[in-house]
Amino acid sequence: MTATTTAGPLSSPTHAEHVARLEPVLTARHVSIEYEVDPPVRAVDDVSLTLHRGEILGLAGESGCGKTTLAYGLNRLLKPPAILRSGEVTFHDANGHDIDVVSLTGDALRAFRWDKVSMVFQGAMNSLNPVISVRKQLGDVLTTHRPQMGKKERDARAAELLELVGVDPGRLDSFAHELSGGMRQRVMIAMAMALNPQVMIMDEPTTALDVVVQRGILREIMRLRERFNFAVVFITHDLPLLLEISDRIAVMRAGRIVELDTSESIYARAQHPYTRQLLDSFPSLTGDRGSFVRTGVTSDAANGEAS
Amino acid sequence: MSSLEVRNLVKEFKVRNGLRSGTLRAVNDVSFTLEPGKTIALVGESGSGKSTVAKMISQLETPTTGEILLDGHPIGRRGRALSSYRHQVQMVFQDPFASLNPYHTVAHHLERPLRLHGVAQGDALEPAVHDLLERVNLTPPETYAVKRPHEMSGGQRQRVAIARALAPGARFLVADEPVSMLDVSIRLGVLNLLARLQREENLGVLYITHDLATARHFSDEIIVMFRGDIVERGPSDDVILNPQHDYTKTLLAAAPEPSRHGRLREEVRAELAAS
Numbered sequence: 001m002t003a004t005t006t007a008g009p010l011s012s013p014t015h016a017e018h019v020a021r022l023e024p025v026l027t028a029r030h031v032s033i034e035y036e037v038d039p040p041v042r043a044v045d046d047v048s049l050t051l052h053r054g055e056i057l058g059l060a061g062e063s064g065c066g067k068t069t070l071a072y073g074l075n076r077l078l079k080p081p082a083i084l085r086s087g088e089v090t091f092h093d094a095n096g097h098d099i100d101v102v103s104l105t106g107d108a109l110r111a112f113r114w115d116k117v118s119m120v121f122q123g124a125m126n127s128l129n130p131v132i133s134v135r136k137q138l139g140d141v142l143t144t145h146r147p148q149m150g151k152k153e154r155d156a157r158a159a160e161l162l163e164l165v166g167v168d169p170g171r172l173d174s175f176a177h178e179l180s181g182g183m184r185q186r187v188m189i190a191m192a193m194a195l196n197p198q199v200m201i202m203d204e205p206t207t208a209l210d211v212v213v214q215r216g217i218l219r220e221i222m223r224l225r226e227r228f229n230f231a232v233v234f235i236t237h238d239l240p241l242l243l244e245i246s247d248r249i250a251v252m253r254a255g256r257i258v259e260l261d262t263s264e265s266i267y268a269r270a271q272h273p274y275t276r277q278l279l280d281s282f283p284s285l286t287g288d289r290g291s292f293v294r295t296g297v298t299s300d301a302a303n304g305e306a307s
Numbered sequence: 308m309s310s311l312e313v314r315n316l317v318k319e320f321k322v323r324n325g326l327r328s329g330t331l332r333a334v335n336d337v338s339f340t341l342e343p344g345k346t347i348a349l350v351g352e353s354g355s356g357k358s359t360v361a362k363m364i365s366q367l368e369t370p371t372t373g374e375i376l377l378d379g380h381p382i383g384r385r386g387r388a389l390s391s392y393r394h395q396v397q398m399v400f401q402d403p404f405a406s407l408n409p410y411h412t413v414a415h416h417l418e419r420p421l422r423l424h425g426v427a428q429g430d431a432l433e434p435a436v437h438d439l440l441e442r443v444n445l446t447p448p449e450t451y452a453v454k455r456p457h458e459m460s461g462g463q464r465q466r467v468a469i470a471r472a473l474a475p476g477a478r479f480l481v482a483d484e485p486v487s488m489l490d491v492s493i494r495l496g497v498l499n500l501l502a503r504l505q506r507e508e509n510l511g512v513l514y515i516t517h518d519l520a521t522a523r524h525f526s527d528e529i530i531v532m533f534r535g536d537i538v539e540r541g542p543s544d545d546v547i548l549n550p551q552h553d554y555t556k557t558l559l560a561a562a563p564e565p566s567r568h569g570r571l572r573e574e575v576r577a578e579l580a581a582s
Contacts, residue, residue, distance in 0.1 A: 062490045063461075181353075210352040210517050215561040222575040237491050240563035244571050263568050281491045285520040285564050286548060 009260040010271040022052035025231050031087030033073050043069040045255035054229040058242035061252035067235050071201045118192040122203040128176035135172040141194040161190040182213035201233045239278050251275045311341040311479045316373035333359045335535040346512040348522035351532035357515050361483045365398045397472035401484040403464035407456040414452040424475035439470040462493035479511040519562045523547040531555050
């Protein structure tokens with residue numbers, strides 16, 4: 001990294017106005033995460049980011065840009081050789097207390113995870129345990145975090161959760177292989193919602209699904225967000241999708257957030273060349289063909305892999 | 308006349324559910340003609356039968372009824388006739404991480420089809436490999452020929468897979484979701500490569516995808532499949548800009564479109580307010 005890149009992400013004045021009206025729920029300040037290999041890889045480099053209550057924040061970037069590593073850092077899920085080198089992560093609980101996420105250990109950390117911040121993992125289609133039923137997997141979250149709940153209550157909650165995400169509660173006794181990809185994904189979202197978290201981190205939750213199913217799930221996420229007002233960090237490389245669903249978008253490249261702005265501003269007046277390059281990589285469905293498409297004259301965007 | 312034609316293709320699979328068994332018609336009466344220098348996009352959601360069509364064309368599955376004709380003749384299914392068919396019709400798969408052998412170099416992947424299909428032998432192999440790599444923009448070829456799959460990015464691997472398909476002298480390519488596993492900024496590069504080959508080398512391409520935007524921009528004709536049936540077909544711009552069938556409209560509505568940003572949120576809010 002050169003010294004010139006130490007400036008923060010590009011943002012528009014509209015963004016500042018937009019953010020001023022919101023209440024923060026998770027703040028990351030100067031977070032740097034390294035993979036301790038030889039030589040060390042700085043996957044996340046001095047990232048500062050504020051997530052606000054009830055907002056959908058899109059985190060866009062290509063494979064290897066550090067977006068998943070950052071998400072793991074926010075949720076304290078980093079495993080060696082990844083290590084949080086510096087920075088602070090603060091969770092602003094709805095009850096007014098601030099939690100210093102970085103210093104949590106043992107029981108306090110266990111109580112924080114999933115209860116305050118939950119996660120829908122990448123490849124969630126394959127994250128369900130194949131040998132236990134949906135009922136057991138949803139119940140597992142509740143027995144761990146809500147030990148006072150009785151079996152009846154747990155079952156009722158599990159059924160309620162499935163209903164919330166649009167899966168027939170009759171599927172409680174099904175196993176993962178008996179569900180379609182879209183249903184599995186919905187069950188994963190139900191699991192992430194089990195404890196009414198204030199923040200949900202979703203890592204490529206719809207990438208492996210086809211467009212029609214994907215649309216249904218996005219709709220479900222938006223609907224649940226309106227109802228329960230949790231904040232979402234939505235990680236994907238699909239910028240058109242983010243433009244449709246997010247309130248704000250952070251564009252990440254090589255471990256840094258290069259641009260952070262409202263969806264409207266990113267769409268209408270992206271400032272960073274990389275953001276524009278990403279936007280250009282998607283041919284528009286109904287608009288004109290960009291010059292890069294089918295002309296044989298590959299733009300830098302299309303040629304990027306060679307470098 | 309040179310063409311690859313499928314006529315009234317039907318594929319049924321036996322399915323068993325407990326004690327009951329039945330047949331599932333994955334592809335129902337599909338016909339189209341692929342010509343050199345043209346690209347046809349086959350679109351539809353998972354389970355629509357598009358990959359089954361690809362498998363039948365590449366002879367990985369046998370059609371239940373219907374025929375496949377190459378240059379007007381029914382295709383050979385065995386022996387010399389089959390290998391002659393394979394010279395001309397090749398496949399590019401979705402996952403470039405799985406379709407290349409991690410133990411072997413790029414040169415090995417390209418030499419094998421060159422040798423097996425009698426395109427080049429002995430001393431002629433190396434220049435032939437370099438020529439293939441140049442055609443897929445992996446230059447300088449000397450650097451790439453000695454690499455193994457893990458030393459390359461997904462896009463580079465997919466280029467190797469395309470070079471491998473070109474090696475036997477293919478005139479038709481069946482590309483089953485060739486870019487859906489690649490990073491966005493790399494996708495266009497690979498698609499532009501296919502478009503260039505189609506244009507400059509007069510290649511016929513069957514582009515199978517669920518991405519309507521690239522289907523529109525990279526193909527001459529779009530065929531929309533739904534549960535085994537062709538529900539709509541026509542010139543790309545007509546199908547996308549003026550869809551007739553309800554399913555095509557559903558597909559189009561489901562595709563992300565940046566210019567509609569914020570729309571989904573408004574819709575959901577309106578729905579909730581109404582209920």
